[in-house]
Amino acid sequence: MIRFSDIAGNPVMDTASALTVGRVGSLVVDPAARRVVALGVRKSKGPGDTLPWDGIAAIGPDAVTVDSEQRIADAPGELRRQASLGEKLIGHRVLDDHGRELGHVRDVEFDPRDGSVVTLILKDAYVDGARLLGLGSYAVVVRALAPSDSMPDTVPDRA
Amino acid sequence: MSVLLRAAELVQRPVVTLDGEDVAQVKDVVYASATGELAGFTLNGRGLFSGPMRKSLPWAAIHGLGPDAVMIKDESVLATRDALGDGGGASVLGSWVMTDGGRRLGHVTDVILAVGPGVTDAVRYEIEPADELAPRRQFVPLPDTLAVSSEALLVPEAATEFIRDDLAGFGAAVDEFRERLRAGAPPGSTVTGAPLEEPAASGTAGEEAR
Numbered sequence: 001m002i003r004f005s006d007i008a009g010n011p012v013m014d015t016a017s018a019l020t021v022g023r024v025g026s027l028v029v030d031p032a033a034r035r036v037v038a039l040g041v042r043k044s045k046g047p048g049d050t051l052p053w054d055g056i057a058a059i060g061p062d063a064v065t066v067d068s069e070q071r072i073a074d075a076p077g078e079l080r081r082q083a084s085l086g087e088k089l090i091g092h093r094v095l096d097d098h099g100r101e102l103g104h105v106r107d108v109e110f111d112p113r114d115g116s117v118v119t120l121i122l123k124d125a126y127v128d129g130a131r132l133l134g135l136g137s138y139a140v141v142v143r144a145l146a147p148s149d150s151m152p153d154t155v156p157d158r159a
Numbered sequence: 160m161s162v163l164l165r166a167a168e169l170v171q172r173p174v175v176t177l178d179g180e181d182v183a184q185v186k187d188v189v190y191a192s193a194t195g196e197l198a199g200f201t202l203n204g205r206g207l208f209s210g211p212m213r214k215s216l217p218w219a220a221i222h223g224l225g226p227d228a229v230m231i232k233d234e235s236v237l238a239t240r241d242a243l244g245d246g247g248g249a250s251v252l253g254s255w256v257m258t259d260g261g262r263r264l265g266h267v268t269d270v271i272l273a274v275g276p277g278v279t280d281a282v283r284y285e286i287e288p289a290d291e292l293a294p295r296r297q298f299v300p301l302p303d304t305l306a307v308s309s310e311a312l313l314v315p316e317a318a319t320e321f322i323r324d325d326l327a328g329f330g331a332a333v334d335e336f337r338e339r340l341r342a343g344a345p346p347g348s349t350v351t352g353a354p355l356e357e358p359a360a361s362g363t364a365g366e367e368a369r
Contacts (some may be wrong), residue, residue, distance in 0.1 A: 031178070097177060099225020136179025141230070144223070 001118055002059060004090065004108045012041055012051065012072070013063045021045040021069040027108055028079065028086035029117060031135040036108075036115035038079060039064065040086050046072030050083045059112045085135055094122060096144035097133060105140060164224070165285070166197065166270040174202065174216060175228045181205050182234050183212055190270070197272070200229070202237070214239065224272075256286055256299055260316035264299060265289045267312065271298065273333075283333060284312075298323050300333045315340060 004027050011020040026040030028050065039051045046069040055071035056064060066072065075083045094102045103122035110117050110129075117129035120140065127142050134141040166188045174183040183202040190198055199217040203209060220236035221229060231237070256264040265286035283298045299314060300321045306313045321336045 095175060095179075095228050095230070096223075096225070097230050098223035099175075099228040099230045101225075101227035134176065134178035136176065136181075138173065138175055138181035139179045139228075141175070141177050141179045 001109050002112045003121070004110070006061070007059060007064060011063045012039075012044075013065050014069045015057060015065050015067050017069070019045075019069075020063075021066070022049070022051075022072055024064055025049075026083075026086040027089055027110075028075075028083045029089060029108070029132075029135060030082060031132050031140075034117050034129050034132045036110050036117060038075065038083060038086075040083055041072050044072045045069050048072055048074035050075035050079065052079070053115050082135075085137065088137075089135070089140070092135075093139040094120065094127065095139040095141050097141060098144040100144065102127065102142070164226075164272045166272055169200070169224075169229065173205065173228050174200075175230055176233045177222065177230065178233065180234075181228075182231075182237070183214070183216070185216075185229060186211060188270075189215075197270070199238075255311040256284060257311045257313055258316045258319060259313055262316070262319075263289045264314075264319070264322070265297065268296070296324070300336045 007024050010024050012022040012024060013019070014021045022041035022044040024039055025042035027036050028038035028040055029035070030037045035053070037053050039053075039056070041049050041051050049072065051064075051066065051072045052075075055066060057067050058065045074080070089108065090105055092105050094105060096102060102125055105120055106123060107121040108117060109119040109121060117132060119129055120127040120132070120142070131143040132140070133143055169185050169188060172185050173181045174185065175181050182205070184205055186201045186203040188197060188200055197218050199215055199220075201215050202212040204212050214237035216229070216231065216236070217238050220231060220238070222232050223230035254267050256267060258264060265288035267284045268287050269285040271283045271285060283300045286297050286299055287295060288297050299318055301314070317339060318336065321332045323332060
């Protein structure tokens, strides 16, 4: 599993030219698929500033690699909307579907193989990525736990 | 576990879709004139300068009612303003609470809701008592159904035994009160022609349909 904080700011390296073509700026998440569908790239030398998931060659500990800077392009349609929301993801408000605020997103843990969102990390709660319902301009909406208890959704031991 | 909530607290709370967009905020609470239940909310737009919206939020369309937001599935559940019924001042706020024994208890200042996972129920009225010596704020439990008109709102005489000054421990009192009403005729309600029975029948049907 990778956390966004592990790769934020890391260089995006073009494996053809061995040049840094940008830096990882944000995560673009599709709430319906519960997956990371792209990375937002800062200081991009490509034609745009969104790197779609299937354009990524590898996500390593020190850099994200691409086979061409052309992979970093302008996001089409729906992806563009998600990309603009992605910039707000870290720090965004989290509401459950019973209308209770759980906190704010501190970090996002995802699977580097397929991009599936594993955990949303809040100040004092871990929210399972499977509970993700929506991501909008006001809040991230997650499914409430079945018994609507007043305790935060903590996971006791997590390595 | 359910949470107690004043209806008036809901005013200005954001209305958020499950997609995470805040589409409105609660402007005012509307009560159904027939039953005194919540009919829904009128809405304001979000933001500092936005005015009232043409849309309203019917009670049945609410997905979740929490301390931080009113959740709805999406914008399509919003209805036109007229959908909330006559809407012409059908408010229970300010109405007199009268027992079927013919005693005025006070007038309604707010409605307290019990909000649990998936269920919301108006459980009591906050009243300003008619009795000058009583504490300035009292809570009257609501029976499952009751008769309401623009003039007054009728509760069984037995409700007076369950009036409390504060909300603590009130949940059990409401349950006990309703239990007793279901079990049999409340003692002391000897007034003939009490309009409780008939509206009760239709009111219950409407409530269960929700």
